[in-house]
Amino acid sequence: MTFAPAWLPREEADALLDELRDRLPWEVHRIRMFGRVVDSPRLSAWIGDEAATYRYSGTRFAPRPWTPALLALRDRVAAACDAPFNSVLANLYRDGSDRMGWHSDDEPELGAAPVIASVSLGAERTFRFRAKTGGEPVAIALPHGSLLRMGGETQRLYKHELPVRKRVAEARLNLTFRDIGERRQPG
Template sequence: MEWLKLDLPDADLRIAPEFLAVDEADHLFAHLLDEIAWEVHRLKIHGRVVESPRRCSWIGDAAAIYTYSGSRFAPHAWTPTLLDLKSRAEIACDYAFNSVLANWYRDGRDAMGWHADNEPELGPEPLIASVSLGAERVMRFRRGRCGPSQGWLLPHGSLLIMAGTTQTHYQHAIPRTTRPLGGRINLTFRQIHRSTPVAPG
């Protein structure tokens, strides 16, 4: 499997464009569309509750409780398909995962806003393995909250690793596009080290 390094200072970004063969990626896309319990996540952004502009599902080991964008998510159980893909991502990355955030972008209007995956339960230098299936979308990175941004296309069947200090120095986003596009599923495998304590009261 060939890895390409994406050139950003103080980040560790590597992509295997052909992690999955096209036929397998096609099959997985169709299968996961059905198999995953897709939901609208309610997120707190700048103090306002908003609905995720895409469908999501938090899946993993029972203890892998994740708090992001002000909401706490208890995991759905692993499916056989996702467990198999997790093992293959673990071998490719030489890292262990206990959870995955699945996102389904139904078309170019679905998106993900600027953020860093820097929640405390991910640890200081998380390694996140991101598998993309379906329509190619651009993922943009910017230094801090307002640096100039740079984008890469994430191909069908690719595996992107975000590691080291990537989340410390950069934010990333999947912007909306008016290009007529089909659906895309993205799976970010993560290791949750401990759940965030529940606030008293």
């Protein structure tokens, strides 16, 4: 795992946040949690190459086309992370009440040791990791314009979450770049 807290210059991060918040096709994804289908506790948009279909929590997501801004950012993120990406999951956390619970990005179509690059824009939020075998969580503050690269055994060995932070009133937009492999897709 590597972390660059000021990867994007502030002005560029501000402009990207404004553009993506206003122009992406935000949806409330329905996901399966504890045997029930519920609304995801954030807004999302799945963007990528046409073949980058993704299955998450019992739901199949077909990608929307790349925007010019996301395509240009993808190439920069790929160069910084030394990894290819054919898709991005954009998540809009409207304020500190929006969250994501403990999980691993370990779906079969991501492969055994995926590289996932996370660009954070907007409000700083705490991102927590914990070993799947237990133990105390480790927290990282993800500021506006930061880049977090998770690779190797991270998804196999750890879970992560973005917990509720009631005092956060501003929006956070997170972009998680991934490489969905057709050869790895089940069925």
